[in-house]
Amino acid sequence: MAQKLSGYHRALDLFEGVVGGVARDGWDAATPCSGWTARDVAGHMIGGQHLIRALATGGTPPDVNTDPGRYCTGDPLLAWRTARKETEAELTQQALGRQVPFGALGDLPLSDFLGGYALEPLIHTWDLATASGQPDRLDPDLVHHGFATAHIIGGALRAAEQLGPALTPPRGADEQTRLLAFLGRKSF
Template sequence: METLDFGTAGAALTSVVAGVREDALDRPTPCTDWSVRELLAHVDGLLLAFRAAADKDLGPLTDTDPSRQALVLDEGWRERIPERVDALVRAWSAPEAWTGTTRAGGLELPAEVAGLVALDEVTLHGWDLARATGQEHRVDEATTKVVLGFATQTAEEQSPIFGPRVPVPDDASDFDRALGLAGRDPAWARP
């Protein structure tokens, strides 16, 4: 598989993180069980784990089931998350990141699948944070195509990584279709 460009998705996530105000940290998100604070903590950890997966630096970062991690947002997240985004983008830009096998979330999987999951996580959670905090979230057409393809395949396989599908109109954009397949309502608005 050719390497995928994480640059646009990474830049979109970094922009959204920069726009999160302190008074928004306890707001709900489209990830129904998580507040903005908890979602930021999840993103903070997944950036490290998927960078390690790209580097084949197997160990605690790649072997920990994310559902078993406490979602505590440590101080310094505003500076740390953009640095981790940059490290993730660099790691997945290396052709060798996409070859062989690696681990993520305690599962061994083909490296190209780990890369798709990482891009999907960065893109969708960027959108989740943007919606919860009233910001814009834009990704390019190429990223949208990859995320839609991954969401379609995952939904067809009835994988448990997403919530139940959310119906979207027939004329929905490709990104909204991906959101629906990934269990998100493209029209979600914070209460």
């Protein structure tokens, strides 16, 4: 099971590194996520850990899209690490086998959900890096797998207005640029 979650953990590590690199006065910076600041993106990801914990324990998942900054009060890095640690403690073998809803795909084991969920911290790593002036190159393996996930869930996210329209990347663009364009983010 650990191998199955390696991409998820690597994406969380990548996000954590960027959270740790945001300057103290950088949390109000605008991000590529329309209307969200750096604090909102971090809060959304912290809330995402609460959501995963709820899925793991059978609780009610919180709304992590409305006022996400509420999850990121005080020290953002500490808030992230605390939420991540608490969530990790709940990811038992039994919890990872729990069936969770995955939109039009129906129910699937939480471990499979987390495999696809790696796209979320991956893309928000880029959003936060861009907003805070940090290097924005992402792990190519995570990008490749994230792109496959994006093709599966992109339509449903667009229908729910959680994702903007795809952009046309420049000819010969690398996979990261194509993924970002598919998700409506302009990196070119």
